[in-house]
Amino acid sequence: MVYLGAVLGAGFASGQELTRFFAVFGPWGLCGAAGAGFGLGLAGRAILVRSAREGAASYHELLATLPWPVVRLLLPALTLFLFAGLVVMLSAGGSALASHFRLARAAATCLVALAVLGGCWWRTEGFVRMNSILVPALLVFLLAISAGTLLQAAPTSPTGP
Numbered sequence: 001m002v003y004l005g006a007v008l009g010a011g012f013a014s015g016q017e018l019t020r021f022f023a024v025f026g027p028w029g030l031c032g033a034a035g036a037g038f039g040l041g042l043a044g045r046a047i048l049v050r051s052a053r054e055g056a057a058s059y060h061e062l063l064a065t066l067p068w069p070v071v072r073l074l075l076p077a078l079t080l081f082l083f084a085g086l087v088v089m090l091s092a093g094g095s096a097l098a099s100h101f102r103l104a105r106a107a108a109t110c111l112v113a114l115a116v117l118g119g120c121w122w123r124t125e126g127f128v129r130m131n132s133i134l135v136p137a138l139l140v141f142l143l144a145i146s147a148g149t150l151l152q153a154a155p156t157s158p159t160g161p
Helices: 002-009 015-021 027-054 059-065 069-073 075-101 105-121 123-153
Strands: none
Touching: 015 027, 027 059, 059 075, 075 105, 105 123
16 A cells, blocks of 8 residues: 555546547557556565665665665665655645635645654654545545546437437
């Protein structure tokens, strides 16, 4: 659920990205979406297997087990990208919360930051708990919206004269 939450929560599976990267290519876009999903699954499995084998509990520990010194040099860049992702997530989450619940944007962003901080406080267990609640809810909403969209877009049979 944590991996699924990261992939879905990161926006890869949102409608905007699917439209921009895959749907514009029509039927061939489905091949691209399937390939990207398969690639993400393989990469996630490889990371999980290597982490378990090496006993790595964090990305820093995982990178330290890799034999290539160049990979270890990527740690500052990875840290920068993770921080940038956090900033974007807080901004987008705050904006969405503010618009849906008619809150001040600063207050909504603080609420999102507190939720993230709560997850960090309990470390891995906190994020596993959060994901075990949020990911199934996200999947239900995703399936419901997809089904509603498909039903609206379904062609109606023409009526006779």
